[in-house]
Amino acid sequence: MTIAKILLTDDEKPFVDTLMKRLKKRDVEIVAAYNGQEALDRLSEDDSIEVVILDIKMPVMDGMTALKEIKTRHPLVEVIMLTGHATVETGIDGMKEGAFDYLMKPCDMDQLIQKVQEAAARKRKHEQKIMEARVEAITLRRP
Amino acid sequence: MGQEAKNSRYYRSLLRNVVLTILLTAVIPMVAVSMFILNEFRISYEKKVYDHLELLARKHKKNIDIFLEEKLMDIRLLASSNSLEMLTDEATLYRKFLELQRAYGRSFVDLGVVDHQGSQIAYAGPHNLSGANYANSDWFKKAMNSPFFVSDVFKGLRESPHFIIAVQRENNGNPWIIRATVDFAEFNNLVENLRIGQTGFAFILNKSGKFQTSATNDVNSEKLISYLKDSGLLERPSSIFRLENHEGKDLLYSITTLKNGEWVMVFQQEYKEVFADLRNAQKIAVLIILVGTLVIVATALVLSQRLIRRISLADKEKQVADQEKEMMSKQVIETGKLASIGELAAGIAHEINNPVAIMIEEAGWIQDLLEEEEFKQGENLEEFNRALNQIATQGRRCKEITHKLLSFARKTDSRITEISVNELLEEIVYLSSQRTKYGNIEIQTKLAEGLPLISASETEMQQVFLNLVNNAIDAMEKTGGTIWLVSKRVEDEIVVEVADNGPGIAKANLSRIFDPFYTTKPVGKGTGLGLSICYGIIKKIGGDIEAHSVKGEGSTFKVYIPSGRNIHQKAAEKKLEDAKRNHPVLSQNI
Numbered sequence: 001m002t003i004a005k006i007l008l009t010d011d012e013k014p015f016v017d018t019l020m021k022r023l024k025k026r027d028v029e030i031v032a033a034y035n036g037q038e039a040l041d042r043l044s045e046d047d048s049i050e051v052v053i054l055d056i057k058m059p060v061m062d063g064m065t066a067l068k069e070i071k072t073r074h075p076l077v078e079v080i081m082l083t084g085h086a087t088v089e090t091g092i093d094g095m096k097e098g099a100f101d102y103l104m105k106p107c108d109m110d111q112l113i114q115k116v117q118e119a120a121a122r123k124r125k126h127e128q129k130i131m132e133a134r135v136e137a138i139t140l141r142r143p
Numbered sequence: 144m145g146q147e148a149k150n151s152r153y154y155r156s157l158l159r160n161v162v163l164t165i166l167l168t169a170v171i172p173m174v175a176v177s178m179f180i181l182n183e184f185r186i187s188y189e190k191k192v193y194d195h196l197e198l199l200a201r202k203h204k205k206n207i208d209i210f211l212e213e214k215l216m217d218i219r220l221l222a223s224s225n226s227l228e229m230l231t232d233e234a235t236l237y238r239k240f241l242e243l244q245r246a247y248g249r250s251f252v253d254l255g256v257v258d259h260q261g262s263q264i265a266y267a268g269p270h271n272l273s274g275a276n277y278a279n280s281d282w283f284k285k286a287m288n289s290p291f292f293v294s295d296v297f298k299g300l301r302e303s304p305h306f307i308i309a310v311q312r313e314n315n316g317n318p319w320i321i322r323a324t325v326d327f328a329e330f331n332n333l334v335e336n337l338r339i340g341q342t343g344f345a346f347i348l349n350k351s352g353k354f355q356t357s358a359t360n361d362v363n364s365e366k367l368i369s370y371l372k373d374s375g376l377l378e379r380p381s382s383i384f385r386l387e388n389h390e391g392k393d394l395l396y397s398i399t400t401l402k403n404g405e406w407v408m409v410f411q412q413e414y415k416e417v418f419a420d421l422r423n424a425q426k427i428a429v430l431i432i433l434v435g436t437l438v439i440v441a442t443a444l445v446l447s448q449r450l451i452r453r454i455s456l457a458d459k460e461k462q463v464a465d466q467e468k469e470m471m472s473k474q475v476i477e478t479g480k481l482a483s484i485g486e487l488a489a490g491i492a493h494e495i496n497n498p499v500a501i502m503i504e505e506a507g508w509i510q511d512l513l514e515e516e517e518f519k520q521g522e523n524l525e526e527f528n529r530a531l532n533q534i535a536t537q538g539r540r541c542k543e544i545t546h547k548l549l550s551f552a553r554k555t556d557s558r559i560t561e562i563s564v565n566e567l568l569e570e571i572v573y574l575s576s577q578r579t580k581y582g583n584i585e586i587q588t589k590l591a592e593g594l595p596l597i598s599a600s601e602t603e604m605q606q607v608f609l610n611l612v613n614n615a616i617d618a619m620e621k622t623g624g625t626i627w628l629v630s631k632r633v634e635d636e637i638v639v640e641v642a643d644n645g646p647g648i649a650k651a652n653l654s655r656i657f658d659p660f661y662t663t664k665p666v667g668k669g670t671g672l673g674l675s676i677c678y679g680i681i682k683k684i685g686g687d688i689e690a691h692s693v694k695g696e697g698s699t700f701k702v703y704i705p706s707g708r709n710i711h712q713k714a715a716e717k718k719l720e721d722a723k724r725n726h727p728v729l730s731q732n733i
Contacts, residue, residue: 012497018504025511057493106500106538109507 003113004120005029005048009039009066010055010082026113036061036069043074051100051119053112056083056090064094071098076126078119082107150455158451165443170436177432181425188421193383196397200381200410203337203345204399207408210333211293211401214250214308214325217243219291221254222310222321230256230321231265233273240267243323252305252324257283259317268324270301282307286320293402296327296355303327306355331356334408343412347401350377355406363389367409371398377407385414492545499545503538506531561596562604564637564704568628571608578616583623586612591631595706599684604704607677607688611641611700614673618645618698636686637706642699648692656690 006023008030010016016032023030031046033039035058043049052070056063067079081094081102091102100119103112221230221239229235240254253268261278277283282294286309294307309322334356337345347355352368366389376382381399388394393414400407415422510531518524572586579586597604608628615626622645629640648656657678681688685705692698 012501015497015501015504018501018508022504022508022511105496106503106542 002027002029004050004116005031006051006053006116007031007033007039007042007046007049008053009033009036009058009063010053011035011058012055022109023113026109028113028116035059036063036066039066040069040073043070043077047074049077050123051116052077052079053082053103053116054079054099055105056081056094064097067094067097067099076123076130078123080115080119150458154451154455157454158447161447161450162440162443165447166440169439169443173435173439174432177428181428184424185421188418188424192417193397196383196395196410197381199337199339200345200397200399200408203334203410204381204401204408207330207333207347207401210330211308214247214323215291215293215310217246218308218310218321218323222312227256227312227314227319233265233267236265237267248329249326250329252326255322255324257309257320257322259287259319264319272300275300282309282322283320286311286322287318295349295353295405306330337410339410339412340416341413342416343410345408345410347406347408349406350404361388361390362409362411367396368407371407377404495541496545499538499541503535506534506538510535559598560601561598562601563596564594564604564630564639565590567601567604568608568630568639571605571612572628574609575612575616578613578620579626582616582620584616584619584626585624586626586628588628589630590628594630594632594637597637597704597706599704600680603680607680607702608639608641610673610677611702615641615643615645615698619643622646624697632706633703635706637704639702639704640699641702642697644697647694647696647698648690649694653690653692657688 003026006028008016008019008023009032010019011034013034016034020030020032031042031049033042036054037060039052039054040061043052054063054066054070058066061069063081063083067081070077070079075098078100079094079098081091081099082105083090083102091099094102100122101115103115221243225235225239230239236254236256240251243251243254253266253270253272255263255268255272255275256265257277258264261276261280261283263272263275263277266273266275280299282292282297285294286292286307290311292307292309292311294309296304296306298304304327305324306327307322307324309320311318311320313319334345334347344359346357346359346362348364348368349355350368352364354364358364367386370386371377374384376384376398377400379400381397383395383397385393385395394411395414395417397410398407510528512518513521513524513527513531518527521527568588568590572588575586578584612626612628619626624644627640627642629638629642631638631640657674678688681702681704687703689701689703690698691701
């Protein structure tokens with residue numbers, strides 16, 4: 001059983017590759033994207049992704065734009081912002097747009113795992129609630 | 144100082160110009176119009192006076208002419224209605240004389256009949272003149288040459304002034320004359336009645352300048368007559384002229400010829416009396432003009448001074464505004480420079496941060512791999528772990544450095560640490576000791592014990608307190624004084640007071656001291672940013688800052704810092720709450 005399925009998005013390929021290897025070792029199912037647009041494409045292809053780790057400064061499409069798009073197209077997917085110069089303001093801005101939390105680069109592995117778990121848990125909880133609501137709706141419709 | 148003197152010269156010359164302009168535009172037209180009106184008034188007044196005098200002279204001339212004409216007509220009637228025989232009868236002549244006296248009072252002094260040889264052949268009157276001979280008399284000679292004759296005034300045989308009216312008749316080819324003596328006093332009254340004011344009177348002269356009325360010492364009759372003859376004024380029936388008499392008096396003369404130009408009636412009056420009213424009117428007018436001018440001058444001075452004061456005030460305001468503007472632009476440039484450096488620092492920090500992150504991840508990866516069984520037996524495993532830890536430690540150090548750079552650029556939140564307010568304040572005292580020593584300023588501290596730590600950026604908090612203490616030192620640098628640093632706990636908050644007994648802050652300025660770019664320090668000394676930055680820092684951590692000041696007594700700044708919680712986390716949570724409230728998707732999902 002994996003902790004969560006995550007999409008790691010960062011334009012620094014060596015960073016992505018290494019972090020992927022480390023997370024996989026910790027039972028995290030992980031796919032990678034190297035800019036915001038790629039992340040959106042991946043999300044469209046794969047609806048099992050639960051958490052997106054999103055760098056803010058990226059080419060083609062930056063993290064904030066990608067975050068807004070993700071939250072519009074896939075509102076249940078949780079996003080953790082990752083930034084080289086994580087200011088409270090940037091993190092807060094991200095959270096205003098619907099991000100789950102923010103982390104500063106370089107980040108502590110344990111802290112990252114913890115945040116990912118929390119994010120995945122919240123997503124599952126939301127899904128559970130929606131499911132229950134649907135079941136209830138179907139049940140109510142029956143005579 | 145030089146600039147002030149220059150300014151003062153400029154305003155003085157401006158004042159002078161404004162005053163002169165107002166005076167010229169107001170006084171010159173007023174004076175010109177007044178002079179014109181005065182002159183017109185003088186001309187018209189003089190004309191009126193001359194007309195009046197002329198009228199008066201004519202009226203009197205008429206009276207005198209009528210008087211003489213009347214007397215002459217009576218004698219002519221007497222001569223034509225009575226024969227020589229009748230008139231030489233002294234009883235008849237006396238009767239006629241009495242009739243005349245009844246009709247005219249004492250105008251006629253006597254009556255006499257004179258034959259062609261000049262002998263008075265009959266006489267009626269108070270004097271004993273029967274048989275008097277007038278053969279050599281001037282009047283007789285003249286009377287013999289014309290049908291009637293009015294003599295000049297003369298004394299004659301009776302030794303008193305009189306004149307004679309004579310009518311010539313003929314009897315058997317021999318001319319005879321009936322003559323009447325006219326009383327001088329009565330005739331004189333006719334002229335002497337003409338008196339105006341104190342100095343105006345009339346008299347009659349004959350062509351040789353002899354008085355035909357009472358003589359007066361005021362008149363040099365010969366000189367006057369010669370002037371009249373020379374100037375041809377005797378040829379005219381009447382004229383008015385101004386002449387200085389022998390005593391040097393300025394006189395106005397009005398003359399009218401009488402008796403077919405043989406006599407001239409002269410009215411004379413002192414010029415200054417004639418025009419006394421005009422002179423008075425002129426004096427009053429000049430006085431009014433002077434007063435008006437003075438009022439205009441005073442008004443011009445007062446108004447100009449007010450105007451100049453306003454202009455100088457506006458100039459000063461403009462100057463201050465210009466200085467502020469200049470300072471603002473300097474500050475904007477400074478801020479711009481700082482911002483550029485900040486951006487550069489942020490860029491560098493970011494660029495360094497990424498490789499560092501990769502390095503740390505790689506080290507972490509190696510550490511992960513070393514966990515595997517195959518490496519656990521390795522001879523140098525411990526050494527590997529030590530090296531990897533060192534890489535991780537140094538990586539974190541790099542991270543600290545980049546964060547400090549970002550902190551400098553104010554692009555990132557300064558590192559939040561647990562700090563002791565009291566330690567921080569003691570550090571401030573130490574940092575300021577050099578300045579306070581030279582400024583004769585004492586810093587007294589009263590720090591409460593057992594205060595909780597606060598979560599804040601040490602550099603930012605240091606900036607806040609150092610700024611407040613520096614401001615107090617700036618205010619008292621010249622006079623010396625005391626600064627009190629007090630820390631205490633009030634409920635959930637730590638309160639730090641920075642108080643001084645300096646000159647204090649004016650009430651008007653107190654409300655603006657936290658505004659950006661607001662400063663009362665000299666140009667180049669303060670940026671006006673210090674307190675606004677302090678305000679921003681304290682507000683950011685959920686605290687508050689307030690200023691109390693009494694002009695002349697000192698100022699107290701109170702800083703309220705929340706304690707007992709992670710204030711940044713608190714602030715972030717508050718903002719997140721706001722974000723959730725404003726985000727429909729989030730709120731639906733939760």
